[in-house]
Amino acid sequence: MKTCLIVDDSRVVRKVAARIIKDLRFEVVEAGNGSEALDICRKQMPEAVLLDWNMPVMNGLDFLRALRREEGGKKPVVMFCSIENDAEHVGEALRSGADEFIMKPFDAEILESKFAEVGLI
């Protein structure tokens, strides 16, 4: 079973996303910020990462840049999932190595569609 790491400082968002992603037949791992997420990735790289932008300790963009420098860090499909969705933020996310961008709020159909778009399902 593929693993998806959900990185978001909101427990509610993580819970909602986890329920949807489990229905897509992924094992779900959660982190509350980029630093925690990086620790998880160093132990075992997930196949997919759903990534918030604004988080305490380490934000999503810094996490993504650090992840892509890690050994095996280019493998996970990273989907930013943020309310910061103006063209400037989206462009910066893509230039930093994100594969897809989901604009909050999202629902099950959007997540499923985006997972299909990047070839995860």
Added chain:
Amino acid sequence: MQDGVFNELADLALKGSGQAIPRSKSYLIEARLAPIARREGFGSLDDLVHCLKSRANPVFAAECAAALVSKDTWFFRERDTLHRLVNDILPMRLKAGNTGRVKIWIAGGSTGQEAYSLAMLLEDDLPSALRGAKIEILSTDLCKTATERARAGRYGHYEVQKGLSIHRLLHHFTRTDSGQWEISEALRSKVSFRQHNLLESAGGLGKFDVILCRNVLSGMDRSARSRVADSLAAQLMPGGLVILGQGESLIGLTNQLEPSRDFRGTWIASNGTPKTATSAA
């Protein structure tokens, strides 16, 4: 919903659009007619039905019938079919027609996502065999509101995230001040939209190389499906193809169309030459 109200509205849908709405899905009627009932100031669907019966207003009845049809659609729905259309079927039709032009009709195109998806594919991934070709896309729908929305090319937050990659969204759309996403003028100019009821003659629309009628017939009752299938067949150019949604079939519905031997899952006029609507009758 009371049986009498359901029966009146289900009958309206059947006569107006061929849609068969089972009793178990009466909630669809309530959801789809609620905006009209609100706009007209009706307190309930009973009042709306009373109005339909007491005032002979065919325009209002047609609007209600159109509102009862599913508008469910999204960008790049059944994308494999669209890729096959662009990479295999359209080049074949272009070569066969020898006019430098290919005409496509999207029948039951709802709010336009299917037509714009095709236009995006042709813009982003045009195969060399189609270079220089004039490709005309006409999308029709029964519903006036859906047709107007399609023509405007403006979509909401949820709509642009279903089937569209962020790359395509940023490339082909601009966010408006109201937070909607508007498709580029370049793509809008490549697609025409027109209101049309599939139960009526499509003779005025012209002939087409390819007709996409995906996930439309499955909601109709059998007699409407037969009628629409014959009508689609009558609008095909010689050798043209009808493409249905995945899992849809015309077997047993018409003798005007048969499965194509060249493109699995598509339908060609029986004997290769479509009959006119008159001779088919």
